[in-house]
Amino acid sequence: MSEQENLEQIMGLIINGGNAKSDAMEAIQAAKTGDFELADQKLADSDKALVEAHHSQTGMLTQEANGEPVPITILTIHSQDHLMNAITFRDLAGEMVEMYKKMAEK
Template sequence: MAEEVNLETIMGLIINGGNAKSDAMEAIQAAKIGDFTLADSKLVEADKSLVEAHHSQTGLLTQEAQGNHIQVTLLMVHSQDHLMNAITFLDLAKEIVDMYKKVANETK
């Protein structure tokens, strides 16, 4: 049973991390064409996905802190990699969207 819960949690990290990264990329693409409403909306969606991923991660950390040691698998490492890449990508996407906004305002 614990393995099923852990697999569900791991897949939550992968799926939500992937969704966050995809939304962040879509935000950049929207900003690139000047659709800042869509860009901002995509950044909000990416943040929501990361919150969900963090909930999954917190579940694993809580288990470990309670003494329920979790076997570290390649799939778990992969899920953490997805999450960290999504966080980094979203941070950069926010900066890129802001740059596009500044350029758009300066050329008006």
């Protein structure tokens, strides 16, 4: 795989991971104001961004599994960090939206 293709995969992780985290944060903000329809949509948007990020990560893992080492740079590490934080944040956002929904029922 070319250096350009590697960079595209890395940037896919960073961009989509960042988008997933932003969407999850927007879901929490929407739930906080009682807009649960928007909150659910933002969680779904976050999930879509995570799927796209996983596609990039899978490409990198497949490359490595095929015997083509992925260069480990600060960008590679940063991209994986973005993805892991986005996954964690999305999970937490889902719990917080549910909490706000329960609070609104009372």
